[in-house]
Amino acid sequence: MARVLLFGPLRDLAGWRERQVEGGSIAALRAAISAEDPELALALAGPGVQVALDQALVRGDAAVGAASEVAFLPPMSGG
Amino acid sequence: MIRLTEHPFDAGALLSEFSAGRRETGAIATFTGLARAEQGAAAVLELEAYPGFTEAQIGRIAETARLRFGLHDLAILHRVGRIQPGEPIVFVATAAGHRRAAFEACDFLMDYLKSRAPFWKKEHGPAGARWIEPTAQDHADRARWDHEETAP
Numbered sequence: 001m002a003r004v005l006l007f008g009p010l011r012d013l014a015g016w017r018e019r020q021v022e023g024g025s026i027a028a029l030r031a032a033i034s035a036e037d038p039e040l041a042l043a044l045a046g047p048g049v050q051v052a053l054d055q056a057l058v059r060g061d062a063a064v065g066a067a068s069e070v071a072f073l074p075p076m077s078g079g
Numbered sequence: 080m081i082r083l084t085e086h087p088f089d090a091g092a093l094l095s096e097f098s099a100g101r102r103e104t105g106a107i108a109t110f111t112g113l114a115r116a117e118q119g120a121a122a123v124l125e126l127e128a129y130p131g132f133t134e135a136q137i138g139r140i141a142e143t144a145r146l147r148f149g150l151h152d153l154a155i156l157h158r159v160g161r162i163q164p165g166e167p168i169v170f171v172a173t174a175a176g177h178r179r180a181a182f183e184a185c186d187f188l189m190d191y192l193k194s195r196a197p198f199w200k201k202e203h204g205p206a207g208a209r210w211i212e213p214t215a216q217d218h219a220d221r222a223r224w225d226h227e228e229t230a231p
Contacts, residue, residue: 008127008199009210055132071129077200078193078213079112079126079157079169 002064004029005071010049014040026051027061029070048075080153081137083128085160090170097154097172104151104174108181110189116164117204124162125201125208133197140191148184150175155188157198187224194221 004021011017023029034041052071053062090111114124152174171188175181194217201210
């Protein structure tokens with residue numbers, strides 16, 4: 001179980017910002033939240049979406065602990 | 080100081096506080112960004128950050144600026160949440176021994192903040208809401224710093 005966060009357009013699209021999700025890796029969490037929402041699945045696979053594990057950017061897959069926080073970050077707007 | 084705030088701020092008061100008690104700093108440059116009304120097209124701006132992560136990412140570029148320009152100190156205050164036209168969005172202050180470094184560091188930090196900083200920006204106007212991405216100009220402004228050699 002990890003805490004999954006969505007930001008910006010991803011949050012709008014999914015209709016939620018934060019959720020507890022079952023899964024032991026980033027790939028598993030992505031699959032879990034994609035399974036119920038094809039539009040979100042497409043957006044998560046879009047260009048420029050980055051992933052932060054416990055507030056550090058990660059590339060590719062990574063193991064996720066029970067108390068981890070995983071954030072899906074769409075392309076940043078700047079301030 | 081790197082901080083996010085949900086409230087309007089007084090750039091003058093921030094400058095006074097930032098300037099106080101300095102004996103070796105010869106130059107302080109500041110930039111204050113305000114929300115534009117865009118002739119009525121943008122009623123309200125909504126800025127979202129990832130608390131903790133956003134400050135940490137800004138902190139990394141601030142450290143780069145500190146080293147590159149030999150800054151004595153810097154301050155960045157950035158709004159999040161809903162911002163009305165005319166309200167301040169961002170305040171940047173840089174302190175250095177001499178003016179060139181202070182000016183350039185301020186310019187460098189703003190080009191980064193406008194193009195790469197972890198914010199998501201939505202404009203609410205009469206035509207509805209839309210998410211905003213950096214403009215080509217924002218990217219070009221930031222890219223100036225990739226090659227340009229600047230003397231501290």
